[in-house]
Amino acid sequence: MPIPAPPAGTGSTLPPPFGPAPDDPLVAPDGVTASQFTLRWFASLPEFVRVSDAAQDWQLLRYMSLIGDQADVLEQLHERIDFTPLDEEGDATPSALVDPDTADAAWLPWLAQTVGARVDGLTTAAARVAVDAAASGWRAGSKGAIAAAARTVLTGTKSAKVFDHSDGVLAIGAAGDWDVLILTNITESPTSAEVIAAVDAAGARPAGVNLHHLAYTATWAQLAAAYPHWSERNGLTWRQIHTTGM
Secondary structure (H helix, E strand, O other): OOOOOOOOOOOOOOOOOOOOOOOOOOOOOOOOOOOOOHHHHHOOOHHHHHHHHOOOOHHHHHHHHHHHHHHHHHHHHOOOOOOOOOHOOOOOOOOOOOOOOOOOOOHHHHHHHHOOOOOOOOOOHHHHHHHOOOOOOOOOOHHHHHHHHHOOOOOOOOEEEEEEEEOOOOOOOOOOOOEEEEEEHHHOOOHHHHHHHHHHHHOOOOOOOOEEEEEOOOOOHHHHHHHOHHHHHHHOHHHHHHHOOO
């Protein structure tokens, strides 16, 4: 049975359990499951203790793993905290644990609290978007929050634009005070009901607002070719824009 020994090059100086991990991971004896923290801890014991434990079917090593394996989890979390503040010439890149794109799924509810977002009932992907955009937090009700919530059910480029005083029927800005339109690409969109439901699920709908959704087919190039001047476009209805180039 192999006995966990000091990493190569350390001589008689054994690494303490909280010391830097060796470049090459230590190998647990056959039949024993132990973390790297536990193995480094065990390797720091005197050799006669390790030899004696090998003759006892690694009872001491197994016992140490009960504590050491838990410490290994904490050590791995600590290693993922890598952030240099701006006042220390950092680049403001967030640690992997607090970046909604890379944080563990279990951390997302905690991150959501820090920005006032709601993630209850959301998928992990939708929760990441909700935290990143804070769609249901302090930005709830803003155009950006509505668009971010709508993007959680879109595909492809996830293009989404939000217009106030618009309902998808009248000209841009010609609808009522409480009408808000979500405009998406038809090739990336589910049904209008699903888009609006995503906004409601994220808590991004402003109180009292009537949400509308329109999936468009015309490209900006087609629109520019058909109506080269903004004065021409301003008088168009959404239905005309939707059918440009068809």
